[in-house]
Amino acid sequence: MKSTINKQAEISDYTPSQLMVTAAARETANKEIVFVGMRLPLLGFLLAKSTHAPDAIGVYELGIVRDTPAPESILTMGDLPNLFCAQWLADTADLMGLLQQGRVDVAFIGGAQVDRFGNLNTSYVGSTKKIETRLPGSGGACDLASLAKRHIIIMTHEKRRFVQRVDYITSPGYGDGQGWRERVGLPRGGPCTVITNLGILRFDPDTREMILTSIHPGVTVEEILANTGWRLCMAPKIARTPIPDDTELAMLRRFDPQGYWTS
């Protein structure tokens, strides 16, 4: 799965997952309160924390708050190094309370299926009456998507995952477009960015529809369109996603030495 990008004098070796994690980390500003989801987001937070966002606070749904990176690599948020010298070990409800009050700046979540308005499904493929595939469910994702000031979605870009309309809304995005969140009573927030293995997408402030804003090196717009299940809108100017730099790659190798998440 290694892709070697050789662009003029710039030579770098990185995997698609490392690029995704790096892009996710760059979405975090210093001093933000970050609600960290399972899997790739775990690494995204560690990377942000170790580079440009040293004062970010990480909040984990199990009841963990960290203001320092875990001292050793972790595969999951419940690994004991992630509890070691934590700032706070608490109840899940305490941290959900932070979210509900509007004190969480940004949350990172993964998804199985997403639609043009950023609604996420991690529960049912098919319908609840005629289930084709049962997925694990919300966990905290519905809460993060409902209540954080903004959230970032990290997922694989495939046509069966990027669908016109999700089969089931586990984690609300913009529903059917502008004004929907307000109408259903959600207090704030919504998805701001979708990071995939092919590119980066954001949301049109007027229509709330997903738009392609950046493509990863070596990927074409055609490839992205072919892997998206609706007629995807484009930003006026499509950027090229910056590749991970040496420091970021070194950090990622430290945090995921076996390449469990990023090989």
Next chain:
Amino acid sequence: MPDSKLVTMPEAISRFVQNGSAVALGTAQETLIPFAAGHEIIRQRKRDLTLIGTISDILFDQLIGGGCVRKVQAAWVGNVITGSAYNFRRAIENGNTEIEDHSNLTMSMSLRAAAMGVPFMPARTALGSDLFKSNARLKTITCPFTGDTLTAVAATHPDVTIVHTQRADEQGNAHMWGNMGITREACLASEYVIITAEEIVPTDIIRSDPNRVVIPGFRVRAVVHAPWGGHPSPVPGCYNRDHQSFIDYRTASRTPESFADWKAFWIDNVKNRVDYLNRVGKNRIDRLKIKRHLRSAPADFGY
């Protein structure tokens, strides 16, 4: 001094988990999951249970595969580091097991409502989501004070909550540390509480730090001495997460046949806890032990 509640695992499960019971377990989510108790439930062939939890890693999947479960009330059922829980998937897809879908926040509020003795708790989560379609106990309401739309989460009253902790006295006063998950509300909401503990200690030790008591003994019905009772989940201060077990379980649970083999080796044919640990193996056990200790400074509770 009240009578000792110390019993064996088979006694605790046979007395307090009945066919049809609603059981909350794995309430710290990824840590301190009472696997030893769950395996005893499977060995005793309990049937028609309702499982209650947020994220209980692979324990729910094992109980479903063991044929013990009629209904699941949960936010997430899977294998935290590998993804899908295959027994859960099969059971839901075949319609053999019913599910009430929650988020972590709605599950917590559902138990908190019961813990507080009220019929529901309000929340701001899940509005506009389809959780309302697969959970009839979520409703939208209008706040009588602000007029805001809110999610009302109906109270859940478990018959029994099973909690694995680091230490407890024989009366059931239990110390737990680490992330708490939904443990406090699950215990308080429950009719019975079973404590399984790494260590049974004199009451003085528990009394020296009442802030660390997760549930007072008067709310506990049974205490079980269960060293390594959380394995393969991590137990702060005792042992680390056994990642390989979770990876192996993913492969083993892919088909009903391979799950049956896994269950025979890890549950049905296990004679006792010593036998279980022998199956894990001494090298693996040693690798999981705490290497870098960090003991908290004592707090003075004197007067």
